[in-house]
Amino acid sequence: MARDFPYSKDEVVNKIFDAGVVGAGGAGFPTHVKAGARADIVIANGCECEPLIQSDRHVLSACADEVLDGLLIMMLATGAGKGYVALREGMPEAQDIIEKKAGGIAGVEVATVVNTYPAGDEHILVYEITGRAIPQGGIPPDVGVVVSNVNTLANVRRALAGEPVTSRVVSVCGDIQNPCIVESPLGVTVGDLLRITSNDSGLDRKGILLSGVMMGEYCTDLLRPLDKRMGAVVVLPRDNQVIVRKSLPVETIIRRAASVCCQCTLCTELCPRHLMGHAITPHKVMRAICWDRSFVPDLGGALFCSGCGLCGVYVCPMLLSPDRISYIVRAEMADRKVKAERPETTRVEPVRPHRLIPHQRIVERTGLAPYERDLKFVGALEAKRVTIPLTQHFGVPARPVVAVGDSVRRGQLIGDVKEGAIGARVHASIDGVVVSVNHSIVVEAK
Numbered sequence: 001m002a003r004d005f006p007y008s009k010d011e012v013v014n015k016i017f018d019a020g021v022v023g024a025g026g027a028g029f030p031t032h033v034k035a036g037a038r039a040d041i042v043i044a045n046g047c048e049c050e051p052l053i054q055s056d057r058h059v060l061s062a063c064a065d066e067v068l069d070g071l072l073i074m075m076l077a078t079g080a081g082k083g084y085v086a087l088r089e090g091m092p093e094a095q096d097i098i099e100k101k102a103g104g105i106a107g108v109e110v111a112t113v114v115n116t117y118p119a120g121d122e123h124i125l126v127y128e129i130t131g132r133a134i135p136q137g138g139i140p141p142d143v144g145v146v147v148s149n150v151n152t153l154a155n156v157r158r159a160l161a162g163e164p165v166t167s168r169v170v171s172v173c174g175d176i177q178n179p180c181i182v183e184s185p186l187g188v189t190v191g192d193l194l195r196i197t198s199n200d201s202g203l204d205r206k207g208i209l210l211s212g213v214m215m216g217e218y219c220t221d222l223l224r225p226l227d228k229r230m231g232a233v234v235v236l237p238r239d240n241q242v243i244v245r246k247s248l249p250v251e252t253i254i255r256r257a258a259s260v261c262c263q264c265t266l267c268t269e270l271c272p273r274h275l276m277g278h279a280i281t282p283h284k285v286m287r288a289i290c291w292d293r294s295f296v297p298d299l300g301g302a303l304f305c306s307g308c309g310l311c312g313v314y315v316c317p318m319l320l321s322p323d324r325i326s327y328i329v330r331a332e333m334a335d336r337k338v339k340a341e342r343p344e345t346t347r348v349e350p351v352r353p354h355r356l357i358p359h360q361r362i363v364e365r366t367g368l369a370p371y372e373r374d375l376k377f378v379g380a381l382e383a384k385r386v387t388i389p390l391t392q393h394f395g396v397p398a399r400p401v402v403a404v405g406d407s408v409r410r411g412q413l414i415g416d417v418k419e420g421a422i423g424a425r426v427h428a429s430i431d432g433v434v435v436s437v438n439h440s441i442v443v444e445a446k
């Protein structure tokens, strides 16, 4: 099968920008910037290595043509001659569908990576598929590759048809009645999402994680709106170890680190980015934060932490949180504009293949096994009120272009980006009337 798209690079970049497409895998990086890069390989990332979540798996199965079109459009824009659809082992249904659909498309291949965590990390994925190691502090285009999540690629396809991003596929799962996958308008609150899909009356006794168990954020605010980056709402019992660790206040995790970090170095030895040859040593970050809070520039390479969560959620035998502490240090260093050192070459640790952590081992050790099940897609949600954040992407917030009292239609531009700034446009996700404009725009159905 051959698909020809009659677009120039500039047309692709502009249409993606107009539609407000951003990385749906979590980072929210504006996709028009990626489309503007040069690359020889584009990877459609469908690995979805976070436990329990199946949003990307659903998109791969239900929207395979759009994902493949999106991949081809990104190949066209970047000048890439090769495209891969990357899946994890253990996704047979999605693999079957995508292999059948991709069969015969020149330059496109389906690649399966070993089922370890974090298989979907861009650095890991690029290395596993192409053998190219991205230097510390680098990004895939540094080695001639662009990586886009499969949801993002489906949105790229829609963007070229003039359809802005107004909804997203989200897994609502874990310790709830009726775990499922839904397509929800952006801006629906986490509370409404849980109430509509699960109707679970015991939520006040449970903990909520947004976007995933490993990298996800502990959420106490049921009014938090769904945004373009959020692929999951995971509910777990309050006494689940992940909830316990992620809900501890920062002062407590630092106090505990000072008391009991035995400097065993396991967090460093198993760190996926350390194994990729990056100068990241979370045990040194722990040592520094406990005994020297001055944040000297060379703080164990915290700048190179991907936030994968492995060291805190799975590795540390003392139940500490080097992941959260690395995140704090990284944010401090970014605020101080500390620049990452970029070495000329990267030497992947020879021991790496022996230190990969199987996905299933994480599921079992973190008490998630009882909640593992095939999630069913239950269709699209309708919303009466949405709170659409002006920041749901990497870069500067969008500026509102509507006022209270304005009528809007789904897909209408409501937040724009200053020319030349990195950011993403924001659109109304339902028909209605604007009732509030602040850091978010609230729209109520008429």
Ligand code: SF4
Residues within 6 Å of the ligand: 260, 261, 262, 263, 264, 265, 266, 267, 268, 282, 283, 286, 315, 316, 317, 318, 319, 320, 321, 322
């Ligand atoms: S694994 Fe835990 S105890 Fe060991 S060095 Fe890292 S933070 Fe400290």
Ligand code: SF4
Residues within 6 Å of the ligand: 267, 270, 271, 272, 273, 274, 280, 282, 304, 305, 306, 307, 308, 309, 310, 311, 312, 322, 323, 326
């Ligand atoms: S969260 Fe921990 S394991 Fe993951 S990259 Fe950062 S330091 Fe390494």
